[in-house]
Amino acid sequence: MKLSSFLFKRLLHSIFVVFGLSIVIFIIARVIPGDPARLALGPRAPEEVVQRLRQEMYLDKPLPEQYFYWIKGVLSGDFGRSLYTKRAVSVDIKESFPATMELVIFAGILMVIFAILLGILAARYKDTWVDNLIRTLSYFGVAIPSFVAAIVFMLLFGSYWPILPVLGRLSPGISPPTRITGLFTLDSLIKGNFVAFWDAFKHLILPSVALSLGPLFQEARIVRSSMVENMHKEFLEAERGYGIPERVIMFKYLFKSSLIPMVSVMGLDLAALFSAAFLVEMVFNWPGISRYGTLVMLNKDLNGISAVTIVLGAVFVIVNIIVDIIVALLDPRIRLGTNRGI
Amino acid sequence: MRNSNQPNNSIAISLVRPKSIFWHNLGKNWYKFSRNPLSIIGLVIVLAIIISAIFAPWITPYPEHAGPFVDFKSAGQPPSLQHLCGTDNIGRDIFSRIIFAFRDALIMAVVVLALAVPLGVLLGLIAGQLQSTWIDIVIMRITDVFLGIPSLILALAIAVVLKPNLMNAMIAISITWWPWYTRLVYGMASSVRNEYFVIAADLTGASKFHILFREILPNCLSPVFTKIALDVGWVILIGAALGFLGLGAQPPTPALGQMVSDGANNITFWWMTIFPSIAIVLAVMGFNLMSDGLRDMLETRME
C-alpha cells in the first residue's frame, strides 16, 4: 500500500536528518576555542583534576571517537552533566520540557482556532470591511515578533494594568499540582484542584498570546488565500448551481478542499513555536526548555547546548512527520493510493 | 556555406526567451504595483528606512548619541519636541539611536543575504540540474538537515560559540539562511527544466553553463527576488532577537534588539521599550508589504 511505504520513506529521511543534525551540533560545540574541562572547573582547579575531567569527557580522543561516545550517551538518554546547573542535563530537560509543551500546546490551539476563524471570515466576506479589517490587522500582526509582543505585554500588564500575571507559571503561594503529565493545567484538572487550574491558566494566557500572535495572522492570510483560490473552482460553482446553501459550501466543501496547504503551514508554525518560545520564556520567566536553552547557551555550557539543540531538533522533525501524516490522511489521493478506473 | 561547428542558437532564441519575459513583466506590472495602496505604503516605509539609514549622521538630531555618550541630566525623559522618542536611562536620544540602529540592521541584512542567497541559489540550481545524481542527493540532504533545525536555535548556537559581535551574528544568521533559497530554487529549477525552451536549447547544443544561467536561472528569479525583499525584514527580526539576548552589536553601538532589552530593564520608561519595538514592527511590515506587491508584479505569467 502506498501509504505505508510513503511513511516509511519519510521516517527514514527524518532519522537521517536528526543524525545529520547531531553531527552539525557536535561540530559546532567542539569548535569553541578553549578547553571545556578547564572552563568547567575554573582557572584555579588543580591540573590533575582538570586532566581527569578531560579524560572523562573523552577530550583527548580523536573527534570521531568523541562523537561516537556522545551519540551513544544521547541514545541512552544521557546528555552528560550541565556545567551550568551542575546536574545531569537529562534531568534538567525532563524538568523543563513539560512547561514548554504546555505553552506551545496552548499557543498552538489559539493559533489554529483563530487563524481558521479569521481566515474563513475574511474569505466569506471578501472585499467587505470585515475582510479589509482582518487583512490590515494581519499585515500588522505578522510583523510583530513574539519577543516584542511579550515585552509590550510585560509593560502593559506588568506596570500599568495588572489584571493578568506576567511572571512564571504560578503565583507565589500556590503550590504546583501533583505531577502527572507535567502540564499544570491538565494535572490540576485531573485532581480537581480548581484553584491551581485557574491560576495556571491565567499565567498561560499572556505568553501564549505573545507566542501565537505572529504566526496566527500569517496563517489567517493563508487560510483566506487558499479559500479564495478555491472559491471559484468549478466544482464549487457546480455545487452552488445545484442549490447547496452558501454556508454549507463555505464550511464544508471549500474548507476541506483548502485544508491541505493550511495544515502544512500550521504544522511548520507549530514546530517553529518551540524556537520562538526561546525569547518569550525569557521575558516571562517561564521555566521551560527554551529558557534553559538560552541560559546554557549564554553560559557556553557545551553539554547543555548540544542537548537542547538536539532535543528541539528532534521535536521539530517529529512534528513535521506528524503533519505529513495528517496531510496524507486528508488527501484521499495519497491515502488510497490505488487508482481504479481510468 | 554553413559553419557546422557553430551551435545554432537561433531556434532556441526564436522560442520564448525567458529573460525578456522578466523585463516585460516588470514594466507592465509596475502599473499593477502602483495601483495597490498597500504595496506603495510598503515601498514608502522601506525607502524611508533606507534613506534615513544611509544619511543617518546628517539627518538625526543627535548623531553623537549613537556612540559612547552619557548625559545623566537628561536621562529618562519622555517623548517631547526635543527628543521625539524620549531619552534612555543614560540620557541618549532614542530617536537618533533607532535610526543608527537601522543602519546596522540593514547592513546586516545586506551582508547576510549577500552571503546566503548566492550560495543557496547556486546549490539549488546545481542540484536541480543534476537531478537524481549523487550530487543532487548530497546537496538536498544537507539542505534538509539545516532546514530541520529551527533557525533561531541554530543562529543562537553559532553566535554563542563565536564572540558576540555584529560580524559573528551575521555569519551565524547566514549559515541558517541559505537552505531556504536552495530549496526554493531547486523546486523551480526542477520544473523549469522540463519546459520546452530548455529542451530546445539543449538540443541545439547549448552548453550546460548556458542552459543553467541563461535559460533556467532567469525563470527562477522572480520568487527569489520576492523572497529577498521579504527576508530583509526577517533578518532584521532575527538580528533583533539575537540582539535582545545580547548577541550581535555590543553597546554602545545601538541595536534594535538591544534597545528593546534595555527597555525591559527600565520598564518605567515605557518609551524605551515601545519605540524600538515600533521601529522593528514597522520595518518588518514595510518589507512584507513591499514584497507582496513585488510578488504580484513579478510573478504573473504572460497572459
Place this chain on the structure above:
Amino acid sequence: MENILLNIKDLHIWYRVYGGYLKIINSVYLMVREGERVGLVGESGCGKTTVMKSIPQILPPGDFLIPKGEIYYKGKDILKMNFSEIQRLRSREIAMIFQDPTAALNPVFTIGTQIGDVIRYSAALEENVHQEKIKMLSIKALKEVSLPDPERMLVNYPFQLSGGMKQRVCIAMSTSSPRNLIIADEPGTSLDVTIQDQIMRLLNEIVKKRKTSLLLITHSLGVAKEMTDRIYIMYAGTIVETALTKDLFQNPVHPYTKGLLASVPRLSGGGIARGIPGRIPDYLNPPQGCRFQPRCEYATSSCTENPPQLIEVEKDHFVACYLTQR
C-alpha cells in the same frame, strides 16, 4: 408546449480586466419553452459558457458585470431576485451539467457525499431527512444513468472513476430531483467519441422521459441536429441566427451559419471542408457594428455602423444581418 420557461432579453455581460472591460456578451436573446430542447451553438470563445453560468447566477460577482438585460424565468427577472429566490431556483428549477466532469466534482469528497448533499438541499425534501432515504435516492439517481454498482460508487472518490462515469455522475446529480430546465455545457466534449455518444443518448432519454426542457450548449452542429428542436447560433457574444432545427439546416441565412455548415467535413467527398477565415474579435474593443463583419465576405460599409437586430425572415426564423434587408 407554449409556456415560456426561460427568456433572456438583450443580455450584456462584461468581464473586468486591467485595461477596462471585456464586453463578451453583447445583446443576447434566447428563449426556452416548456418541454423544448434548445441548442446554443457557437465556436470556442464566443461566450456560451458565460451565458450559461449567468442564469443560475454563479458567475463570480467581483469580476463580472451585467450592465444591461434581463433574464426571465417563469416571468420573473433572475437578475432582480433576492438570495433566497435564487437558492430556490438553483435547488428546484434549474440544473447544470458542466463541460469537464473532473473539474465539476470536488476531489476530496466521496461521490456519495456530493450527490447526497445535492439531494438533501434540493427542495424536494425537507432539510432534516433521514440519511437512509438520501442514500436510497442517491442510488436510484445513479441507477438512472446506468452506472454499474451504485452502492459501491457512493464511497468512491472522483479520481477513481473514468471520465465517462464522472460525467454520468454529474448528470445523475442534475436529475436526482425533478427539474424544469437542464442546462448542459458540451457534456461530452472532454471524452472520447464513443463515450460522448453514449452520454448524449442518455441525456436525450432522460429529457424525453421527464419532459424537462433542455438548453444544450455545443460547438458541434452534428450534435445539435440530433438533440434539439430549435437552435441559436452565437458568434462573439451575439445571437446571429435562430430557427427550428430543421429550418436552420435547410435554409441557413446568416453568413456565419452558412460558413459553419460548410465547415463540417463530409464523408461523401468534397475534400477538406472550407473554414471561415479570420478570428474572433478583441472583446476589449469590439467592432462598432456587426461583430462578424471583419470576417464576412458579404460585408458592406453599413455593417460597421450599428449592430444588426434580429429580424424574422420566416416563421420562427430570426436573423441578425443587414443582408436580409437587401
